[in-house]
Amino acid sequence: MRTSGNVGGGHGGASRQPMAAAMICRVIPPPVVMCGDRRWRVCVAGRFELYLDGRGEYRFRLKAGNGEIIAVSEGYRSKAGAMNGIESVRSNAPDATLEDQTGT
Numbered sequence: 001m002r003t004s005g006n007v008g009g010g011h012g013g014a015s016r017q018p019m020a021a022a023m024i025c026r027v028i029p030p031p032v033v034m035c036g037d038r039r040w041r042v043c044v045a046g047r048f049e050l051y052l053d054g055r056g057e058y059r060f061r062l063k064a065g066n067g068e069i070i071a072v073s074e075g076y077r078s079k080a081g082a083m084n085g086i087e088s089v090r091s092n093a094p095d096a097t098l099e100d101q102t103g104t
Contacts, residue, residue, distance in 0.1 A: 046070070047062075048063075059072065071089070
């Protein structure tokens with residue numbers, strides 16, 4: 001049987017939890033991670049910032065816990081559109097795959 005580290009991370013100890021070979025973990029919108037029938041609370045360090053750009057369009061950026069910008073949205077005509085974009089990132093990112101188109 002495989003084991004996994006403390007999914008909550010950073011909250012002390014080297015706690016190891018049993019993990020079935022085919023266990024699938026998924027993120028439930030903040031701040032819970034589900035692994036099988038187990039739930040762990042996690043620290044959410046990133047944040048979204050909503051702002052108006054120089055053309056008067058609403059945009060958002062996603063910042064990591066260290067303040068580094070890791071994603072910037074397209075421009076939206078309405079605040080509601082930008083908020084929908086944020087919710088889309090929140091709901092789709094946990095299952096996002098990587099499509100490497102660099103050819104290297």
